[in-house]
Amino acid sequence: MRRNGKSNKELAEAMGLTEQTIFRWCQNKRQPPIEKLYEIGKYLKVNNRELLNPTNWV
Template identity: 50%
Template sequence: MSDKVFNRIKAVLAEKGRANKWLAVAVDVNINTVSKWCTNKIQPSVETLFEIAEALDVEARELLVTRKKS
């Protein structure tokens, strides 16, 4: 995958004052997986994205980077 940023999971975790380990437990995945999401090395599935959003109490779209220029 390229160096493009597709998600804001790391930013939203910081905004919510939560750690990668907390998210890993909340969505029942390995902490290494969360780390890869946060660095955009891999992307969560759509289903998992919704689980992450629920755990962080945000809309799923808030976890994605917008590409459309206003």
């Protein structure tokens, strides 16, 4: 989300979720339901495939 200039708080508010939920998704402690991926992609203006690609943990 950093590259899109959005914060966890902004995404949480836009989706009607808690910041804690977004934090868990970003930390890979939990995964969002598939239905939410579309909403996240739309909000962040990214292709949904980018949300599904594995993270490069360098």
